[in-house]
Amino acid sequence: MREHGYQKSALLEVLHAAHELYGYFDKNILAFISERLNLPLSHVYGVASFYNLFKFRKPGEHIISACMGTACYVKGVEEIISAIEREFNVKRGGSTPDGRISLFVTRCIGACAMAPNITIDNEVIGRATKEVVLERLRKILEG
Numbered sequence: 001m002r003e004h005g006y007q008k009s010a011l012l013e014v015l016h017a018a019h020e021l022y023g024y025f026d027k028n029i030l031a032f033i034s035e036r037l038n039l040p041l042s043h044v045y046g047v048a049s050f051y052n053l054f055k056f057r058k059p060g061e062h063i064i065s066a067c068m069g070t071a072c073y074v075k076g077v078e079e080i081i082s083a084i085e086r087e088f089n090v091k092r093g094g095s096t097p098d099g100r101i102s103l104f105v106t107r108c109i110g111a112c113a114m115a116p117n118i119t120i121d122n123e124v125i126g127r128a129t130k131e132v133v134l135e136r137l138r139k140i141l142e143g
Contacts, residue, residue, distance in 0.1 A: 008037050015048050024055040052106060060095040060102035062140055065119040069108030077116035081105065083130035088137065100141060 014033055015025075022029060025048055034041040048054050066072075066081045081103070085091060088101055095102040111117050114126025118133050120140065125133060 008039055011037055011039065011044065011047055015044075015051075015054065019054050024058050026056070026058075055104075057095075059104075061100045062121055062137075063102050063104065063119075064137070065104045065106045065109075066092070067107070067109045067111070067115070067117040067119075068105050069112060069115070071112035071115035072108075072117055075115040077118070077128070080116060080118060080128055080130045080133055083134060084137070087134055101137070 011033070014037065018029055018033060019025065030044050030048065031041055033039075034044045037044070049056075064084060066077050066084075068077060081092060084103055088096055088103075090096045090101050090103045092103050092105050106119075109117055109119065109124070111124060111126055114124075116128050118125045118128040120133075120136060125136065
């Protein structure tokens with residue numbers, strides 16, 4: 001069935017497109033999608049909240065994602081995450097008070113051979129060390 005020219009089965013595709021466009025979902029975005037696809041808001045939220053990829057708060061200017069897949073965990077990604085939290089006063093899942101950095105934890109990114117992996121603004125740093133990651137972040141924030 002089509003409503004407003006869209007198929008209800010397009011929900012996941014629409015969520016991906018909206019998330020790529022806005023970077024996160026707020027209540028208004030989800031309500032708009034719900035209305036346009038003629039789906040209950042609870043269903044749209046349920047599907048969106050099922051996936052780790054989707055964010056529900058506006059992310060910071062620079063997004064850091066730490067892979068917590070088995071290989072990355074075993075190779076010490078937790079130490080890198082803790083160093084980022086201490087150095088930049090940010091907690092996983094949150095942003096710095098000034099909104100410059102958001103720190104997220106993700107599941108496997110599929111680069112296990114290069115573990116541990118940290119992604120900064122969609123650039124993967126493989127075989128990451130806390131020194132390399134902290135230095136890269138400092139440079140990004142300086143200029």
